[in-house]
Every structure is written in structure tokens, then in C-alpha cells.
Amino acid sequence: MRNRALRAAVLALILSLAVSAVGSQERDPVKIGLIFTNTGPLAQLGIDMRDGNLLYWSQVGGRAGARRVELLTESTGSNKPDEGLTKARKLVERDHVQILTGVLETPVAYALAPYVNDRKIPLMINIAGADGLSQKQRSEYVFRSSFSNSQASHPLGEWAYRQGYRKMVLLAAGGQIIQEIYPPLGASDFAPYLAQIRRDADVVAVAIFGADALRVVAQYAEFGLKGKIPLIGKGGLTDESFLDKMGDAALGIVVAFNWSAALETPDNRRFREAFESKYKRPASLTAEAGYVGAQMIARALESTRGNVESLDAFLAALRGVEVDAPRGKVRLDGFHNPLQTVYILKTERKDSTLHNIPIATYPNTSQFWTWTPEAFMAMPSYAELRGRWAR
Numbered sequence: 001m002r003n004r005a006l007r008a009a010v011l012a013l014i015l016s017l018a019v020s021a022v023g024s025q026e027r028d029p030v031k032i033g034l035i036f037t038n039t040g041p042l043a044q045l046g047i048d049m050r051d052g053n054l055l056y057w058s059q060v061g062g063r064a065g066a067r068r069v070e071l072l073t074e075s076t077g078s079n080k081p082d083e084g085l086t087k088a089r090k091l092v093e094r095d096h097v098q099i100l101t102g103v104l105e106t107p108v109a110y111a112l113a114p115y116v117n118d119r120k121i122p123l124m125i126n127i128a129g130a131d132g133l134s135q136k137q138r139s140e141y142v143f144r145s146s147f148s149n150s151q152a153s154h155p156l157g158e159w160a161y162r163q164g165y166r167k168m169v170l171l172a173a174g175g176q177i178i179q180e181i182y183p184p185l186g187a188s189d190f191a192p193y194l195a196q197i198r199r200d201a202d203v204v205a206v207a208i209f210g211a212d213a214l215r216v217v218a219q220y221a222e223f224g225l226k227g228k229i230p231l232i233g234k235g236g237l238t239d240e241s242f243l244d245k246m247g248d249a250a251l252g253i254v255v256a257f258n259w260s261a262a263l264e265t266p267d268n269r270r271f272r273e274a275f276e277s278k279y280k281r282p283a284s285l286t287a288e289a290g291y292v293g294a295q296m297i298a299r300a301l302e303s304t305r306g307n308v309e310s311l312d313a314f315l316a317a318l319r320g321v322e323v324d325a326p327r328g329k330v331r332l333d334g335f336h337n338p339l340q341t342v343y344i345l346k347t348e349r350k351d352s353t354l355h356n357i358p359i360a361t362y363p364n365t366s367q368f369w370t371w372t373p374e375a376f377m378a379m380p381s382y383a384e385l386r387g388r389w390a391r
Contacts (some may be wrong), residue, residue, distance in 0.1 A: 029070040046075070069298075075087075125145070131383075138336065194223045257285060258342055261356070267328075342361075
């Protein structure tokens with residue numbers, strides 16, 4: 001009897017240890033696939049976006065929701081939607097990622113949207129700002145950590161109108177649209193386009209980014225327009241990736257965006273210093289957007305204890321995500337686009353360095369501006385209006 005009891009006790013102990021060992025085994029990592037641009041005029045923006053993601057995951061030890069996170073990256077050329085779709089398929093079908101992220105350019109985002117809908121793969125877009133993807137063509141699988149394209153334009157238009165501007169090249173704020181000019185992506189010489197600018201314009205509004213922005217700002221000054229017609233635009237026009245290289249030609253340019261390296265908050269200082277320390281270059285708006293996209297994914301994983309396999313629960317967690325981002329507090333609207341502060345920024349020199357200094361603030365800005373979502377989407381899209389103006 002005593003021997004049987006002893007054997008039973010030993011067997012129970014062995015079973016207990018086996019169960020404990022199985023229970024303590026770590027689950028497979030959550031696999032996230034990141035698609036970024038690394039060639040062409042937008043290459044630096046794409047690389048910064050990638051590195052913002054990498055920075056965040058390095059800071060949290062590559063873990064979220066008590067589970068390891070594995071980030072797989074794939075690159076594309078500028079404006080290559082077919083290539084982006086091919087890379088997405090490789091990540092999902094061969095590498096078995098459970099989440100896609102990154103995506104710098106709108107054509108790539110539009111190419112990916114039907115695919116992620118069909119495969120039921122969450123996509124956290126870091127930059128590509130196509131209004132349609134978070135409005136009339138929204139999807140339960142597509143989210144955004146940055147902005148919709150027109151989101152910062154609304155505050156910029158209001159600000160411009162308050163400055164007394166009434167006639168704009170490219171953009172009107174309650175005034176008169178007198179001219180639209182569309183140089184091709186990667187134009188090496190903007191002189192033929194700058195020569196077309198009407199001299200009776202009150203202001204020139206620019207939506208040009210990456211290496212193209214560096215050239216257009218320099219050539220605007222060389223062409224003698226600086227100081228005669230104010231230059232305004234979206235945040236990427238004077239992105240920190242290129243700002244120091246622009247020199248005095250950038251002074252006085254006003255842009256609208258949701259982040260600036262000059263925002264003096266503890267979260268932004270920590271992000272900026274960590275990025276500059278790790279990568280030995282200035283943090284940029286695309287780096288911040290990539291960082292925030294990773295933050296959002298991590299917060300959803302924390303909410304679901306890492307259970308990305310329960311898709312409905314994970315999607316619900318993404319919809320409800322709120323983060324203290326470097327730009328400030330960010331939460332998503334019902335269409336998966338950030339509600340956030342938009343800053344009007346003026347390029348000034350401070351301590352011998354160029355900075356995008358906030359001069360006006362528009363808190364809690366929606367992609368629908370002052371309209372309800374229903375009223376906004378009942379109107380023609382800006383793309384449709386542009387087609388009418390062109391006729």
C-alpha cells in the first residue's frame with residue numbers, strides 16, 4: 001500500500017510539472033508585416049516611417065500583451081501599387097503575418113484595401129492619407145495612425161482666410177480658385193511650373209513632399225517669388241528630414257500638420273531624443289506616424305492579452321484605441337481615422353537651427369471638419385470637385 005501511494009504521489013508530481021511546463025511555454029510571436037518605400041523621391045520618408053516602427057518595438061522589448069512581436073519588413077519603389085500588393089501577398093501568404101502596417105503612398109493603400117478585406121487582415125496605415133479609405137470606401141479592416149489628406153487642409157484654409165488671403169494658386173479658402181499646377185513626381189526642375197504662377201495670387205499653397213519639396217522650396221526663392229507671394233502647404237513641405245538642408249529659403253513658410261519636432265511636451269521630447277540617438281538623424285513626421293502606428297497596435301494587443309487570433313476582439317480593441325502620442329492624445333473616430341490636434345507651423349530659426357514653430361492650434365480636429373460624417377460624405381469628394389474645376 002505504502003509503495004502504491006508513493007508511486008501515485010510521484011506520478012502526480014510528474015504530471016503537475018508537465019502541465020506547468022506546457023502552460024509556461026511561450027506562444028508563437030505575433031507577426032506584423034511592414035511595407036515601406038525606399039527608393040525614389042519619397043524614399044527618406046518611407047525609411048523614417050519604418051524606423052519609427054522599429055524604434056517603438058525596441059523600446060518595449062518587442063513584446064505586447066505578454067507576447068513576442070516579430071516585425072517583418074518589405075520595401076517598394078515610389079508610387080508602385082502593384083509592387084506593394086505583391087509584397088503584401090508575400091507577407092500574408094508566405095510569411096503568415098497577422099497584421100499589416102506601414103504604407104506611405106495612397107496608390108499603394110488603394111491597391112491593398114481590397115486584398116486585406118478579402119483576407120480579413122487588419123491594416124494599420126501609417127501615412128497614406130486617401131480620404132476615401134476612411135470615408136466612403138472605409139473598411140472594418142483598415143485603420144490609420146496619421147491623417148486623412150484633407151484633415152489638416154481645413155484648418156490651414158481657415159487660417160489663410162483669416163490672414164486676408166482671397167486668391168490662391170491651387171487652394172482657395174472661401175475665395176477664388178485662380179490656378180492649379182501639377183508637376184510630376186520626381187521633377188528635377190520646377191522652373192517651368194513656377195513660371196506659370198499668376199502674380200495676382202495672394203498666396204501659393206503647395207502639396208509637394210520628400211526630395212521634391214527640397215527642390216521646390218529652393219527654386220521658389222531662386223525664382224524671386226519668396227517675399228512676394230507667401231508660400232503655405234501641408235506639413236511634409238518643410239519636414240524635418242530636409243528642413244536643415246533648405247536653409248533660409250524655408251524661413252516664413254507656413255504649414256499645417258499634426259506633429260512638429262518643436263512641440264515641447266515630455267512625450268515628444270522622449271521620442272525625438274530616442275530617434276535621434278538611435279538613428280543619428282532628425283525625427284520626422286513620417287517617423288512619428290510609424291511610431292504611433294506601432295503604439296496603436298501594441299495597445300490593442302495589450303487589451304486582448306495578445307490574442308490577435310480572435311479577430312473580432314482585436315478589431316474592436318483597435319477601434320477603441322487611445323494613445324499618448326508624441327503629437328498629443330490621439331483616438332480614432334468611427335471611421336478609423338485619428339481625432340487629434342492640428343498645428344499651424346511657421347518655419348523660424350532658433351539657436352541657429354530651423355524649426356517648425358506652432359503659431360496656431362486646432363484641437364480635436366476631425367477629418368470631417370465642422371460637418372457631421374453624413375453631411376460631409378453627402379457632398380462631392382474633393383477629387384470630384386477638382387475634376388469639375390478642371391473642366
